[in-house]
Amino acid sequence: MAGFVGDPQLGGTRTMIGHAENVRIETLKAQETQLQELPQLPARDVLPVPGQPPAGSRIIYSRNQAFVGREEDLNWLAERLLYAQESQSVGISPAVAATGLGGIGKTQLAVEFCYRYGRYFEGVHWVSGIGGDLIVEIVECGRTMGLLPWPEKIEDQLARTLFEWSHSQRRLVVLDNLEDPAMLRQWLAKLTACRVLVTSRRPAWPADLGLQECKLGLLSPVECLALLRDLAPRLDAVSEDRLTPVAERLGGLALAVDLAGRYLNDRENLTSEEYLGELNEAENLLVHTSLLDWVTNDNPTRHETSLAATFSLSWKQLEGGEADKIAARKIFELAGWCAPNTVIPGELLSGAAGVAEIDFDRGMKWLYELGLLERTKEGPVIHPLLAEFSRSMSPVGEKRNSVLGVLADTLSKQVNETHDSGFTKAFRTLISHLEQICPVVDDIGLAIAGSLWNSLGLSLSGIVRFEAAKTCFERALAIDEAAYGPNHSVVARDVNDLGRVLRELGDLAGAKQCFKRALAIAMEAYGTDHPNVAWIVYNLAEVLREQGDLAGAKQCFKRALAIAMEAYGTGQPDIAWIVNNLAELLREQGDLTGAKECYEQALAIIKGVYGQDHP
Known part of the structure; x- marks a missing residue:
């Protein structure tokens, strides 16, 4: 006559249930009738129009009338929570998780799913994981169902609700904002007869939970514009090319676009260009009032605004x-x-x-x-x-500067290492980070700024972005001249690199002027026979050759070769490069014998370094 209602681990207590078997029989009869009365499932991949869920359902949020996009995600959820389960055995119920970063629209997606597909379930029950007290939430679901008899104690109310759910055939439970795998594991064991939709920031869950994961992406540009125009109808008159930069600045994050749309709706005289200007001028985007504190208590899901x-x-x-x-x-x-x-x-x-x-x-x-x-x-x-x-x-001040200094130094070293291995995808990725960090390091005046701009200039030259490289070298030169004076070896480096990119851009006169200045500084700093001097002389030779001064170029090639051979010997591939280009010049002058000797010398060096069969 007496037995346990619910699980002791969930706080169930020994309760007299008397006519529980009769209640179960009546429940099963009601379920059979209800299943027969449920609407036929809509065609796959065709979103049903929004509607109301069955009586007794609990969805604590109203539908967001400005909801846009996510058709693929809604179809994905419907396939797994509805269609795929109709042919499976009783007791094998799915659990799926909609995951993504905060503000991407996980809860909004779940709400939309409930209002579009809820009527095809026996009931829809929303359980909020915020605060972690799922017992109270589930009890509220049972109370909303109007279950009778309804116990007085909360542990018995929980048991009564779970008992009802345990005899379901097609019931949806939404566990919103649930982040703890241990908690989910505990509750899934109690919801085996239900179909469970979890929303969470956690991108991956333990395999034993059997969760199928729907990773939400950012809104597409088209969806961003649609949401902005839904929230601020006056933007219908604004062209796509004027509004798109705003969407791009917001990064496709649903919450950001939502807040921006409400802000633009309230500020009727603010143009999209003016708003974009406000965002760009903000010290930090997140402190702009539209994304910080403009919208208060006006979120369809009552989440943070x-x-x-x-x-x-x-x-x-x-x-x-x-x-x-x-x-x-x-x-x-x-x-x-x-x-x-x-x-x-x-x-x-x-x-x-x-x-x-x-x-x-x-x-x-x-x-x-x-x-x-x-x-x-x-x-x-x-x-x-x-x-x-x-x-x-x-942090600000010296601590921030220290962090940036270490990051910039580490990045510069990795760029130089990767540069030596070729212009790979990894190298191009590092360039993107250099482009991001250089202006920041420059603005706060870190000592490494000049070297970092120079490193970026070399990297951009390597991928044939010469105009951008020129800007970098010019900035590096300005910083290093101010820091070290006009005649420092670091300045020679910057001037030489600027000359190289000017040559690539066709400014031979400017390049020649840079190489001559770099050469004068380098000879003063290193002496006349240093390897660094050799490479500046070599660069000058190339410019003279392109200007038609073959005699001057020949003299420079020979000088560069003499210094380099004295420093490195004949076993360096760079020596072969100088000898090869000297051969080209001799051929242009008609000295075919001299050219042949140089070509043979270059070939011998290459074979000695790389072997007979190197490409």
Whole structure:
């Protein structure tokens, strides 16, 4: 006559259930009738129009009338929560997770799914994971269902609700904002008869949970414009090419676009260009009022209406003195100064973080699980708005300068190492980070700024971006002249590199002037027979040759060759390069005998270095 209702682990107590068997029979009869009355499933891949879920459902949010896009995601959820399950055995119920960084629209997607597909379930029950008290949430679902008899004690109310759900055939439970695998594991064991939709920032879950994951992407440019225009109808009159830069600046993050649309709707006289100007002029994008505090208590899902507050929910999880959390904070700070939407080499982050390998790996695990970094096959990536958030959380003054100095030095060394191995994809990735960091290092006046601009100039020259390289070398020269004076060896380096790019751009007169100045400085700094002098003389020879001064070019080639051979001997491939170009010049002068001798000498050097069969 007496038995347990519910699971003791969930707080169930021994309760007299008396006519429980009769209740179960009546419940099963009601379910059979309800299943017969459920609407036929819509055609696959065709989104049904929004509608109301069955009576007794609990969805704590209204539908967002401005919801746009996500058709593929909605179809993905429907396939797994509805269609694929109709042919499976009773008791094999799916659990799927919609994942993504904060503000990407996970809860909004779940709400939209409930209003479009909810009527095809026996019931839809929303359980919020914020605060972690799922018992109260599930009890509220049972109360909304109007279950009778309804116990007085909360543990019995929980048991009554779970008992009802345990006899379901097609029931949806949404576990919104649930981040803890242990908690999910506990509750999935109690929801085996339900179909479960989880929303979470956590991008990966333990395999034993059997979760199928739907990773939400950013809104497309078309979807961004549609959302902006839904929220601010006056933007219908604004052309796509004028509005797109705003969407791009917001990084396709749903919450950011939503807040911007509401701001533009309220500020009726503000043009899209003026708003973009405001965003660009803000010291940090996240402190602009549109993304910080303009919208208050006006979110369809009652989530944070501040991007900074949204990201802070994840950041706060890294508080504490544990080594892995300290490492995670360091890594995130470093990532914030790198180029967003670009793979950040793990060697760059680990080299600059200066933490133990195990702590680095655990720190990266934290950042991936909290959605602060995105894991890709090539490496970690940071969203532009999360990069802004990282910089806003970064310390100021000397501590910030120290972090940037270490990052810049590590990056410069890796660029130089990668440069030697060729212009690979990894090399181009490092260039993107150099382009991001150089202006920052320059603005705060770090000593490494000149060398960093020079390194970027060399890198851009390597991928034939000569105009951009020229700008970099000019900036490096200005910084180093101010720091070291006009006749320092570092200045000679900058002037020589500027001359090389001017030559590539066809400014032979400017290049010749640079090489002559660099040569004078280098001879004063190193002496007349230093290898650095040889290469400047070689560069001057090339310009003279292109200007038609073959005699002057020949003299320079021979001088460069003599210095280089004295310094390196004849076993260096660079020597062969000088000898080969001297041969070309002799051929142009008609000295075929001399040219032949030089070609043979160059060939002998190459064979000696690389072997007979090298390409």
